Amino acid sequence: MTDRYASFVQSAAGRALVKRLGLPDPPRLRRHQPGDPLLPAPALVGAATGGRLAEPVGKILTAAGVELADPAATTTAAARFGALVYDATGITDSTGLRQLYDFFHPHARSLVPSGRVVVLGTPPAECDSPREATAQRALEGLTRSIGKEFGRGVTAQLVYVTRDGDAGTLTSLDATLRFLLSGRSAYVSGQVIRVGTGPATAPADWDRPLDGQVVLVTGAARGIGAALARVLARDGAQVVALDVPAAGDALAAVANEIGGTAVQLDLTAPDAPTRLADHLAGRHGRVDVVVHNAGITRDKTLGRMDADRWDQVIDVNLSSQERINDVLLERELIPAGGRLVSVSSIAGIAGNRGQTNYATSKAGVIGLVDSLAPVLRERGISLNAVAPGFIETRLTARIPLVVREAGRRMNSMAQGGLPVDVAETIGWLAWPASAALTGNVVRVCGQSLLGA
């Protein structure tokens, strides 16, 4: 669970050696602490001619306490920015992409460590012409390249904001910028995030963005689930922590620590959905957010895999989510404005040797998001997923050294993520302020090289 190489690299002796030999150089990532400002340095905001988002974004950032740099005073090499935020919605043709170069070229080396690049665009499908859609889609090539190029813990994202926004759109854009600029998104890079419409509401206090929300977390006894329970509670949620009876002690410890409640339940039992619904109805009368985090691996190559390994993985990771969703939705326990977050995996995107069962289940989770999100939108409920990459847990600690080192270094951060990184990302998607985000699959992988 410790990345000894990263610790070594951050020592004085380590730094010297890494420089001399050209070894991977994992930076210390800026992570969120309650009370931190969003950024450690001013943000520079730019816009292509005719952009529609620079003005609202400027207001959002100012209200969030971010200092905006004066573009006129930034030509000195000494300028150091916390973030470069660019409104590219004004680009309507590939020839207009030149404006990206004009903004980013002079500032490419001006970001602080763990600085942020955010490019805002219009969803290609909403564009007026193929030319405009082509140019807007091209933005993805830029942000993904910047994520790989800038280094030092800098992240780069593309945020597509619907043109046909409602009141919730700007609130969710606000939530998204707060997530992306802050240390909460330390291990999220190279992502494309879509902000649509929905019943998003800003919190009274952005330091407690989940105040009063009832949040169910499955698989909460350890690893990512336990980190998630802590993050959600820190942010104001009433956490219902669920895990199998065999993990009862660990689960109780987590629940006690955060002042939440513990539910011991095997989600694959035929009566589990009903029992869970009964519990939530009786205790809280509702559940505002459901996080389907419970998951298992049973790795074997397909030729050597027994049928139980296949069945268990599909059942725990996918089918049980579907059964629980159906019962909770049917009994209307998830109110309008409610949110579902599922945990997929990079293996569900790229496939993996020895994980035909796991990758099938996690690709299914993406299918669940794609297909159920439009249906739930009608009820004001959002559904998103996160797809973790290499995260330092009990499970990854058991991977053989060479494979583990490759997994750790093959991403733009040159290190594995922490459970808290996945937890913060799920937390953001769970905020009432994020209700205009739906149908997203956000990777938490440090921009892993691995992909589809």
Next chain:
Amino acid sequence: MTDRYASFVQSAAGRALVKRLGLPDPPRLRRHQPGDPLLPAPALVGAATGGRLAEPVGKILTAAGVELADPAATTTAAARFGALVYDATGITDSTGLRQLYDFFHPHARSLVPSGRVVVLGTPPAECDSPREATAQRALEGLTRSIGKEFGRGVTAQLVYVTRDGDAGTLTSLDATLRFLLSGRSAYVSGQVIRVGTGPATAPADWDRPLDGQVVLVTGAARGIGAALARVLARDGAQVVALDVPAAGDALAAVANEIGGTAVQLDLTAPDAPTRLADHLAGRHGRVDVVVHNAGITRDKTLGRMDADRWDQVIDVNLSSQERINDVLLERELIPAGGRLVSVSSIAGIAGNRGQTNYATSKAGVIGLVDSLAPVLRERGISLNAVAPGFIETRLTARIPLVVREAGRRMNSMAQGGLPVDVAETIGWLAWPASAALTGNVVRVCGQSLLGA
């Protein structure tokens, strides 16, 4: 341009050493030669209960000369198949995914080298319920994992076939199966291909699938473009080979070799689209297929990149394609049933350090396919792209050794592809029989680990 390591591995001494040390073991890939049968061994065809494609697929394969294995007689370990083809359209729920295990588990080690796995599904967006869409989307996790797991040059693909097919649908499914099973698709794996509707027509002779077609190839003087001109001519096309005047000699050599015509033109010149249209109108009266292959790189990190490098790459790789399409379409030189094929890149999908300009242009090409394909469909014209990964060319031969070796080995084939692999893939998309394929972006990358 030579992969010396792969040659060494395929020698007797090399084989012994590779085995002893556990080094990467690039297999010799089966590539297409005119007159070859589609498969070197029988295909085993299976289907989930209620599948709608097993029967037409059986007919297609039989007509194509593929021997179908008797499922009842295949339980011996000695059985060796050329392909495993599975109709998964009958799977309507995640619990039904078990049928995949039941088919593939006993045969996971029964494929010949360069064997083929093809799974057929229903496009998730067309499914009747979220449960069905989820299960159909899950197929992608299986095929991508199989591609990484089976090794020995075996490829694995997922083909989504529209439920609302027309006469062209089965013709294009036929074309797609002929491509995927044959050695033409040697370096294509882990892909998702969508067969829709359109004016597809089967050729009189499947060994000359482009007979009589007028095909324009840009950037035809060398590398992928020259290989493409040869493949298209071999398959019966009248090739119009285009390149810049500076490459005139190489271009003339290619054109002479294949009995095509050469056009010297700088595509970024303001009058290039008109001059090209005039040439095609005067000489052929039409152009059935346009392949936008011309492309350049001008690599630098964004902070060190001068504006010319940005502008040239965007203009050659993206904007000039748009201008040419507009003029050819406006003058109706591309008839109904015509096809456009653009060349994107894995860098356009995943981004790349030092290639912000190139990746932006190649992501734009994907945007062009996404946005223009629905418009052209109305006119009976299809538009697809290929995205090459590591292909052995003059350009890659110049990459420093360690980076080059990493690029070569980090894919399911443990080797770089050849220009002919990209050419065969473009060729397939150019066939009149493929007209019901549109809006696809097909990677030719040996299932590179690199992704988005």
